[in-house]
Amino acid sequence: MKKISIVSFLAVVASLCLFAGCEGSSSSKDDGGGDSGSYAGVWTGSVCGRSLTMNIIQNGTSLHGSYTLSDPVFTENMRGTVSREKPSASASLKGGADRHFEITFKSYTSLSGGYFKGDTQICPVKATK
Secondary structure (H helix, E strand, C coil): CHHHHHHHHHHHHHHHHHHHHHHHHHHCCCCCCCCCCCCCEEEEEEECCEEEEEEEEEECCEEEEEEEECCCCEEEEEEEEECCCCCCEEEEEECCCCEEEEEEEEECCEEEEEEEECCEEEEEEEEEC
16 A cells, blocks of 8 residues: 555656646747747848848847858848847848848748848848747
């Protein structure tokens, strides 16, 4: 009888530990599918058949940083705003004279949209963090 009580007690403790672990894990996740809770970071992807690296810094809904395109290498600073601090959110990031990105953050780790020159979209953009 004592063995059954100990086994039952251990099963209850193990169940509580598992439940507490699952609860802590889900509460640390954001509703955008990532763990960071921010759009800030290094994003890699492609635009116009070229490799793209974006370094985004976030302060509330303000974004700034730089982006680099490969082949030939082209680097430029950018700044803009994001519609909200949680995904899904849209952002406009202006680079030089007439270059900018219009993107949607699907999550804190995935974005897509377009690269524009003036009012004309030159090509689609996709990147992940």
